[in-house]
Amino acid sequence: VKENHGGDTRNLPVDAVINLDHGDPTMYESYWRKVGDECTFVIKGFESLSYFSNPNNPCWFLEPKLEEAIKNLHGAVGNAVTDGYSIIVGTGSSQLLQAVLFAVTTPLEHASQINVVSPAPYYSSYPEIVDLVKSGLYKWAGDAHEFEKDEPYIELVTSPNNPSGVIRGSVVNREGGVLIHDLAYYWPQYTPITSSLDFDIMLFTASKCTGHAGSRVGWALVKDKEVAKKMTKFMEVNTIGVSKEPQLRVAKILQVIADRCKRFGSPEGDDFFEYNKNLLTERWEILRETVKKTQMFTLPKYPLQHCNYTGDVTQAHPAFAWMKCKEGIEDCEKLFRNHKILTRSGRRFGSDPGFVRVSMVGRDEEFKLFIDRLSMI
Amino acid sequence: VKENHGGDTRNLPVDAVINLDHGDPTMYESYWRKVGDECTFVIKGFESLSYFSNPNNPCWFLEPKLEEAIKNLHGAVGNAVTDGYSIIVGTGSSQLLQAVLFAVTTPLEHASQINVVSPAPYYSSYPEIVDLVKSGLYKWAGDAHEFEKDEPYIELVTSPNNPSGVIRGSVVNREGGVLIHDLAYYWPQYTPITSSLDFDIMLFTASKCTGHAGSRVGWALVKDKEVAKKMTKFMEVNTIGVSKEPQLRVAKILQVIADRCKRFGSPEGDDFFEYNKNLLTERWEILRETVKKTQMFTLPKYPLQHCNYTGDVTQAHPAFAWMKCKEGIEDCEKLFRNHKILTRSGRRFGSDPGFVRVSMVGRDEEFKLFIDRLSMI
Incomplete structure (x- = not known):
């Protein structure tokens, strides 16, 4: 092979x-x-040795160029608001999902694990991700349509949905719920962009936006600074941040996409x-x-x-x-x-x-x- | 700044x-x-889009060039045996430590969580890593010197030790124990290399070997194929593998080091x-x-x-x-x-x-x- x-x-x-x-x-x-070469990424042997990308950012492992490119791209596409949001980078968006679960369930103030639900058909990895190490903080509780318990819950809202492609809203809609919006597919190649979203917690990933799945770069837009801080803590302990090379490469790629946004109808397919x-x-x-x-x-x-x-x-x-x-x-x-x-x-x-x-x-x-x-x- | x-x-x-x-x-x-330029890493915009590095390897997200360079470097240095071992790549070695914990505690055949111990002074991140999401599979049980329970346990053997720099062996030495050897610092710049180690589970990281901490590339050498398979599963669910760019870059860097091994006394400091x-x-x-x-x-x-x-x-x-x-x-x-x-x-x-x-x-x-x-x- x-x-x-x-x-x-x-x-x-x-x-x-x-x-x-x-x-x-x-x-x-x-x-x-x-x-072609406009997206070629070059890094020298002595660059990016440090764990730190930006000691002045609470998310100290986020490359400033990536942060900027993410903001520019969402601005150019109009699919999500970034003003007033903290940006947390992850090794793909699955890791960020775990970071959110950690952030919204600690310190544990509940007698038992918090229920995590999503309406069927839901992304097949959710149950596996949530129950991987049998966390005492949260547990998979299945189809949100069938969630009847009078307990705190977290609902994963995948929109457009994986697998079905439909636009979704939350379905449980009770007090004490935390919503996580997984917006991996909310980009114009897949679905009409009907508004610039401003949910509390929004997850994106380069894999489905640009196609660079091998780079494992995702990002979360998070309104609450405390949640953002705890997510950063999770990333610190789980993997001591996120590799610099794919961050810098994806920054370049997102910026190229942003710069070419709305150049419709060019014969070069810009x-x-x-x-x-x-x-x-x-x-x-x-x-x-x-x-x-x-x-x-x-x-x-x-x-x-x-x-x-x-x-x-x-x-x-x-x-x-x-x-x-x-x-x-x-x-x-x-x-x-x-x-x-x-x-x-x-x-x-x-x-x-x-x-x-x-x-x-x-x-x-x-x-x-x-x-x-x-x-x- | x-x-x-x-x-x-x-x-x-x-x-x-x-x-x-x-x-x-x-x-x-x-x-x-x-x-200089010998270690410059270049990747084109269309390369490494796929999640997969090598569908023929059970560890499907490991870049073949990295696998080869790891074997070459251990061979040239003589600090660890690689023949007969599976190599699992991780986003740094902390993630691999979690993968091992998952691998050796699932399926859970025990009534309660398995104790994870290490002799004090132990690496300060171990307790945080082990207890991060309050796993039902394992829990931090502190100083291995004080571990008295007649229960299964996992002992983290850090050698040379972080923080103290001393060479260590296991201390509990009872039946039903699993040893994880964290060998991040077992390289000739830090300590005399006295033998080529062949423990069941050995962890290494580029951060401490080459200094490329920002790349977040670690590797595990694992004897048992079932353990290796479960570790791969953990990596799949936690981050869907490991970013390709740092794997390919670190492969190049490790190979350069291996090629220059034992060129002692060169005025260029080869x-x-x-x-x-x-x-x-x-x-x-x-x-x-x-x-x-x-x-x-x-x-x-x-x-x-x-x-x-x-x-x-x-x-x-x-x-x-x-x-x-x-x-x-x-x-x-x-x-x-x-x-x-x-x-x-x-x-x-x-x-x-x-x-x-x-x-x-x-x-x-x-x-x-x-x-x-x-x-x-």
Whole structure:
């Protein structure tokens, strides 16, 4: 097997197993190849030896350039407010989710662990993340729709949702609840941007914004300074901060995207979001057409909405297809597996095995093979 | 304040507060400046987008080049065996310590949490790391010397020890114990290398080996494949692996060090360990002389031993000075603080406030100011 720095077209054999289980965002390679040297990152052997990025920031391990680029990008896109927020960087947004859980449950003032819920279908990693080391501070309590206890709770609001791509609000809506907004997919290539969000705790990640999943850079926008301080403490103890190289590299990449924002219609495809939205739109059209022909599956429908970023009325083109098998097929994941397509079963999302989640952000070659096989099911 | 990528001499004012509380290894900048472009790391915008580094390795997020460089370096130095070991990469070695705790305590077959102990003085972060989210799997149980319970336990063996610099073995030595060897400082610049270690679980980190603390790259050498697999699982859930950029950069740096190993006595100071051992030897000589003059403090004595790497008979020159105030001074950390020197109190290491830990691996300028002030106490 060749080393994979993302640069290789693999020339998959016709009968290769296609892995669409993970949302590995290799689709974005084509854009970054086009950009060329402007995004090349260089660091000398003696640079960034220190643990510290900025001793004057309570989040002392956040690179100032990354902080600035995050603010610039949200400003240029208009998807989230950053004024008055603390920014905490994480090794991806899963680590930040754990930092938030720690921050909002310490010091423990409750007799028992705080319930963590999310409405099904929810991101399959949430239960694993929450219960990993059987924390005495919090525990996974399942589907938010079924949460009936009169106890404090934390609700994870994933919007657009992973796996289903729909825009969501909180569902429990009782006193004593803490909301964590996981906004990994709230970017114009996936969904219409309808407002600049200003929730108390918002999580983002480079993985799904720019496609640099290998860099493991996420960030949290946090209103409450005490919560931000405790999150920083978690990051200090868990990993003594976040690697500098990916922070500096992602800073450069976010800034390039921000600088090119709203350069619509350039023949060079300058605007990152326009270019990748076009790729996703095309894939979704092909998928919907194929699904229509097979009459075996259904796909979610997304409303037409005005996107403040593009200025167009458009529907969502999510990073995942949340596919439902027609009646009578009980195990959709198995059906796909028999056709050498790896997907993630609806069961993993607290939902029905009649559903699967299929990545839409892989390489072209994989997507084409997927469509070929799908059309023959 | 200037941005700190490690490159700046700061021209500290004479009355500046000197922070020797952390072991921020900025001393190593001088070597890496001398090396120059050979260690410059370059990555293009489209590279390493994927979550995956090597789908064929059970540790799928470990960059093959890093794995190779780790093996080469241990081979060239002779401080640890790698044949027959699984290598797990982590975001620094603290994360790997947590991965080990998870791996050796799941599935939980015990009624209560497993005790984690280490002989005092122990690394001040251990209690914090172990009890961070009040895991139901394990709990901090303090000084290993005082561990009397007839229960399963995990012992952290730090050798050379942080803070005291001494070579250690396990102390509890009962059945049902798991040993984790934290070997962050087992490199020739700090201590004579007397054998190639082959413990079941060994932790290392670039921070203390090469000085690249900002990169957050650690590695574990693990004999048991099941333990390695569970550690990988922990890393998957905690941070979905480890950032690629610092892995690839550290791979390059470790390989440069390995290639220059045992080039002793070159006028260019080619050998990384020789060069930095010389720096530390000089600092320790100055420190011991100053301490002798003041008659206020004592320092540990280290035995003369044959170092298999250098071929010399030498004593240790640890990354920290573990200083004891003379009788009558109860709070050594306060004494230093009054002279604008930040150190870490012995209390933090489960020891006596008559002790402090002082970093010996900061910049020259800081070390000189420290010595100036120490001589005037």
